[in-house]
Amino acid sequence: MENKYEVVKALLKEQLLTHAIKPGEKLPSIRAASELWSCSKNTAIRAYQELENEHLIYSVPKSGYYAVVRSEKTTTSAIDWIDFSSATPDAEVMPYKDFQHCLNRAIELYEDHLFTYSDPQGFFTLRRALEKHLAHSQIFAPPSQICVVSGAQQALHLLASMPFPNGKSAVLVEQPTFHGMLRSLELLGVTALGIERRMDGIDLDELERHFRNNHIKFFYTVPRFHNPLGASYTEEQKKQIAMLAQKYDVYIVEDDFLADMDTDEKADPIYAYDQAGKVIYVKSFSKIMLPGLRLACVVLPTSLMETFRLFKASSDSSTAALSQAALELYLNCGMYDHHAGLVRERYRMRMEKLAECASRLLPPQVQLATGRGGIFARLSLSDEVNLHDLITALHLKQVRVNSTEQNYLRLFRRDHGLRISIMQTDFTKIERGIQIVAETLESLLEQQKSNRLHVIDWI
Ligand SMILES: Cc1ncc(COP(=O)(O)O)c(C=O)c1O
Incomplete structure (x- = not known):
C-alpha cells in the first residue's frame, strides 16, 4: 500500500470486520485518529470517507463517525440439510x-x-x-x-x-x-x-x-x-x-x-x-x-x-x-433480463437433474412428475405409504420435504403426495436427497409388508 490513508483504512476495516470496534460504537475523532496513526487530519478524513462509501461506517454531523450495525447473517447450522421444502430463492443465485x-x-x-x-x-x-x-x-x-x-x-x-x-x-x-x-x-x-x-x-x-x-x-x-x-x-x-x-x-x-x-x-x-x-x-x-x-x-x-x-x-x-x-x-x-436468463438456466438444469435422478433411483410405486420446468415437482405416493411417517423419517436423515396439507380447502379431498422444490438445492443435494427418499420409502414399504404378515400370522 503506497498511501498512508490506505494503511489507516485497512487497519480500521480489520477492526470493524472483526468487531474489535463494535457495531454502533463511535470511532476515534479525526484528531484522535491522526494522533493515533501519526498521520495528517486529511489522511484520516480520506480513510473515514472511503469506509463510509463502503457502508462500514456512517457520520453524524457535529458528533462523529460510528460503525454500521449490520443484521447478523443467519448462522448456518452445523447440519447440512437437504431442503426440498423451501420456496425462497437461493441466495447464491x-x-x-x-x-x-x-x-x-x-x-x-x-x-x-x-x-x-x-x-x-x-x-x-x-x-x-x-x-x-x-x-x-x-x-x-x-x-x-x-x-x-x-x-x-x-x-x-x-x-x-x-x-x-x-x-x-x-x-x-x-x-x-x-x-x-x-x-x-x-x-x-x-x-x-x-x-x-x-x-x-x-x-x-x-x-x-x-x-x-x-x-x-x-x-x-x-x-x-x-x-x-x-x-x-x-x-x-x-x-x-x-x-x-x-x-x-x-x-x-x-x-x-x-x-x-x-x-x-x-x-x-x-x-x-x-x-x-x-x-x-x-x-x-x-x-x-x-x-x-x-x-x-x-x-x-x-x-x-x-x-x-x-x-x-x-x-x-x-x-x-x-x-x-x-x-x-x-x-x-x-x-x-440478464439476471432472469441466468436464473432460468440454473433452475432448468436443476429440474432436469431432479427428473433424471427420480427415474433412476425411485421405486416403481412412486412417481415424480416435473411438469415442463419451474421450481416444483410432484411426488405422488401410493396409499400404502403413510405421509407423516415418511416426512418424519426423512427429517431424521436431514432431508426436508413439505406435505401439501396447507394447499387444500378444509373439506376438499386430498391427493396423496408431496411438493418437491429445487430452489435451495444443487446437483449434489438433489442426487443425495432423492437417494435418501428412495431408501426411506423402500424401508417403510418393507416395514408395512412385514407388519401385515405379522397380523396374518397372529390371526
Ligand atoms: C403462487 C404464488 N403466488 C404468490 C406468491 C407471493 O409472492 P410475493 O412474494 O410477491 O408476495 C407466492 C410465493 O411463494 C406464490 O408461490
Whole structure:
C-alpha cells in the first residue's frame, strides 16, 4: 500500500470486520485518529470517507463517525440439510451486489420521491418500464392499467376483499393451490369453492358448471408452474378458460409468479387470450429478485382499476419508493433480463437433474412428475405409504420435504403426495436427497409388508 490513508483504512476495516470496534460504537475523532496513526487530519478524513462509501461506517454531523450495525447473517447450522421444502430463492443465485448498486443509485436519483408520499398505483416511470417488460410475455397494457403492489400476496388479498363489477361474491380456487391465497380467503370470510387441478389440467366441463351455477366473482389460477404441483396448462386449456370467463361474466385472477422462468417462448398467459377484459394478471418479482423488496405488479381491466387503487391506497398508501426506484433502474439498464436468463438456466438444469435422478433411483410405486420446468415437482405416493411417517423419517436423515396439507380447502379431498422444490438445492443435494427418499420409502414399504404378515400370522 503506497498511501498512508490506505494503511489507516485497512487497519480500521480489520477492526470493524472483526468487531474489535463494535457495531454502533463511535470511532476515534479525526484528531484522535491522526494522533493515533501519526498521520495528517486529511489522511484520516480520506480513510473515514472511503469506509463510509463502503457502508462500514456512517457520520453524524457535529458528533462523529460510528460503525454500521449490520443484521447478523443467519448462522448456518452445523447440519447440512437437504431442503426440498423451501420456496425462497437461493441466495447464491440472487443479484444481491447488482441490486445493492441499484439501491444506492436509487437514493441519489430519486431523492425527491423519498421525501413525499407517492402515487398509490406506483411511479409512472416504473409503470412505463413495466409496460415494456410485460410485452415480452404477451401482456400489452398501458401504464394506466398497471398497478405496482407490495408483493403478489398483497394483490391477492386486495382482490379477495374488494367488490367486483359482476356483483358476485364467491371465489373458485384450484385444488391444491397456493396457501397464501387460501389464508386470505379464510381471514376475509370469503366463500371459497374448489376444483381439482391435476398434472394434466382441470376438467373444463366442471369449470363451466361452476361458472354457470355458482356465484363466482373470480377464479384464482396459477396456470404456469403451479404451486404446489409444478404443472402448466396447455395453450388450448388457457384459451378455453378465457372463453368461459367471457361467456359467464366471471373474472380470472391469473397468478404468473414464475413467468420469467419459462424457457418456452410460445407459452402465453391466459391474459393473452382474453378479449373481454375479464383477466387480472398478477406478476411477482420475488422469485427472480429479492423477496424482501416486496415488489409485484397487477394488470387490471379499466373497469376495476379505480376500486383496486382505492383498496391499495387504504392498505399501505403506496409501495416503498426505494424498492420501486431500484426496480425501475434494474429493468431499464438491462440487468433484470440478464439476471432472469441466468436464473432460468440454473433452475432448468436443476429440474432436469431432479427428473433424471427420480427415474433412476425411485421405486416403481412412486412417481415424480416435473411438469415442463419451474421450481416444483410432484411426488405422488401410493396409499400404502403413510405421509407423516415418511416426512418424519426423512427429517431424521436431514432431508426436508413439505406435505401439501396447507394447499387444500378444509373439506376438499386430498391427493396423496408431496411438493418437491429445487430452489435451495444443487446437483449434489438433489442426487443425495432423492437417494435418501428412495431408501426411506423402500424401508417403510418393507416395514408395512412385514407388519401385515405379522397380523396374518397372529390371526
Ligand atoms: C403462487 C404464488 N403466488 C404468490 C406468491 C407471493 O409472492 P410475493 O412474494 O410477491 O408476495 C407466492 C410465493 O411463494 C406464490 O408461490
